[in-house]
Amino acid sequence: MSRxxxxxxxxxxxxxxxxxxxxRGVYMWDVDGKRYLDGSSGAMVCNIGHSNPRVLEAMRKxxxxxxxxxxxxxxxxxxxxxAAKTASLAPEGLxxxxxxxxxxxxxxxxxxxxxxxxxAIGEAQRYKVISRDPSYHGCTLGAxxxxxxxxxxAPFDPMMRPMPKIPAPRAYLDGLDPxxxxxxxHYADMLExxxxxxxxxxxxAFIVEPVGGASTGALVPPRGYMQRIREICTRYGVxxxxxxxxxxxxxxxxxxxxxxxxxxPDILVISKGFAAGYAPLGAMVAHKDIVTNVxxxxxxxxxxxxxxxxxxxxxxxxxxxxxxxxDLCGNAARMGALLKSELKKLMDRYSIIGxxxxxxxxxxxxxxxxxxxxxxxxxxxxxxxxxxxxxYENGLIIYARRTRGGYSGDHFLIAPPMIVSEDHVxxxxxxLDLSLRQFLDRISEQRAKAx
Numbered sequence: 111m112s113r114x115x116x117x118x119x120x121x122x123x124x125x126x127x128x129x130x131x132x133x134r135g136v137y138m139w140d141v142d143g144k145r146y147l148d149g150s151s152g153a154m155v156c157n158i159g160h161s162n163p164r165v166l167e168a169m170r171k172x173x174x175x176x177x178x179x180x181x182x183x184x185x186x187x188x189x190x191x192x193a194a195k196t197a198s199l200a201p202e203g204l205x206x207x208x209x210x211x212x213x214x215x216x217x218x219x220x221x222x223x224x225x226x227x228x229x230a231i232g233e234a235q236r237y238k239v240i241s242r243d244p245s246y247h248g249c250t251l252g253a254x255x256x257x258x259x260x261x262x263x264a265p266f267d268p269m270m271r272p273m274p275k276i277p278a279p280r281a282y283l284d285g286l287d288p289x290x291x292x293x294x295x296h297y298a299d300m301l302e303x304x305x306x307x308x309x310x311x312x313x314x315a316f317i318v319e320p321v322g323g324a325s326t327g328a329l330v331p332p333r334g335y336m337q338r339i340r341e342i343c344t345r346y347g348v349x350x351x352x353x354x355x356x357x358x359x360x361x362x363x364x365x366x367x368x369x370x371x372x373x374x375p376d377i378l379v380i381s382k383g384f385a386a387g388y389a390p391l392g393a394m395v396a397h398k399d400i401v402t403n404v405x406x407x408x409x410x411x412x413x414x415x416x417x418x419x420x421x422x423x424x425x426x427x428x429x430x431x432x433x434x435x436x437d438l439c440g441n442a443a444r445m446g447a448l449l450k451s452e453l454k455k456l457m458d459r460y461s462i463i464g465x466x467x468x469x470x471x472x473x474x475x476x477x478x479x480x481x482x483x484x485x486x487x488x489x490x491x492x493x494x495x496x497x498x499x500x501x502y503e504n505g506l507i508i509y510a511r512r513t514r515g516g517y518s519g520d521h522f523l524i525a526p527p528m529i530v531s532e533d534h535v536x537x538x539x540x541x542l543d544l545s546l547r548q549f550l551d552r553i554s555e556q557r558a559k560a561x
């Protein structure tokens with residue numbers, strides 16, 4: 111099938127891409143034979159690479175037994191085994207697992223569980239979930255109400271209950287030292303101020319990505335921030351929800367990114383790399399006391415048809431086994447350090463790069479007009495689209511978003527599969543170098559024509 115043929119599909123826009131033929135390891139091929147290095151693991155999903163034979167074999171074996179078993183009719187071995195494995199990887203006390211099909215569903219599940227817990231313990235006045243701006247937590251209306259990214263949320267504002275926001279700790283934009291504990295306290299104390307201004311008795315939860323995703327471009331919190339927000343949530347009886355949809359699954363060098371700070375949430379959510387693109391799968395993992403409260407109060411009023419699907423769970427279990435077998439968390443840490451170092455060398459060569467950040471293989475760089483002031487490129491350049499398209503033509507897939515709340519600024523996520531080697535890192539940097547040179551030439555031509 112040619113991409114020139116009319117399509118009955120529609121997604122975000124009318125943009126067409128080549129037809130995918132196959133994918134192996136870190137590479138993908140279109141039907142014309144062109145090869146692409148998957149430098150963003152799709153949407154930070156394919157953590158263990160494409161077409162892993164052991165995962166595919168595990169899925170084949172499960173397909174021969176059953177592909178669906180409704181949770182109200184049967185328990186299934188893959189779901190039980192994956193739940194046990196997930197609980198063993200989660201922070202202590204978080205040993206109850208609720209399966210979903212994706213990140214938005216996982217976040218929706220977390221806030222609904224938190225709300226039902228409040229009702230169960232006699233604190234029904236708690237309903238507000240504080241989040242950060244910018245942030246992204248999903249596309250369902252409940253998750254979108256937590257999202258701080260106006261281009262995605264504004265059209266739906268009349269349909270949602272507004273939720274309070276605090277600034278994300280973007281120290282680099284505010285001229286603060288992220289290595290200084292005073293910086294971490296400065297941003298964390300904004301949470302306490304918001305709790306107090308809203309009324310502590312009304313605050314249900316605070317949701318945070320331990321390492322930022324698409325909206326903040328692999329933002330690593332300043333020193334002391336994660337520990338401080340844990341203290342504040344505990345002080346006011348606010349549940350702490352970690353959104354590890356993107357950072358979980360080993361991508362940052364730890365299975366859960368929060369392990370870098372030894373901080374334990376009350377609820378966490380994971381998806382994307384959890385089944386690494388082999389099947390739609392996500393999970394909410396909650397503290398046993400919360401689940402006990404809700405189940406004792408009549409049950410969890412929530413669910414999805416495909417929750418605990420045996421085929422998806424078989425894939426997820428095989429993915430986790432592959433991560434452990436091949437020490438992919440360790441490789442993510444090692445190759446991430448190398449890739450970050452090489453990105454910083456690119457920054458030395460290109461003054462247009464204003465920041466390089468991230469942890470493990472969840473990395474990003476940001477383009478600016480002026481590195482001293484960090485003034486963004488003119489938004490009409492749409493650099494976040496231009497550079498992605500140039501890299502794509504060069505056979506390198508990267509992922510971009512607007513940096514400054516969705517309306518301006520340009521950052522690019524570099525998050526290849528956790529199986530990358532030094533040679534793959536070199537190939538990524540070579541592709542970025544070429545693409546940045548071509549991008550600069552293109553915008554110079556555009557500016558010359560405009561003047």
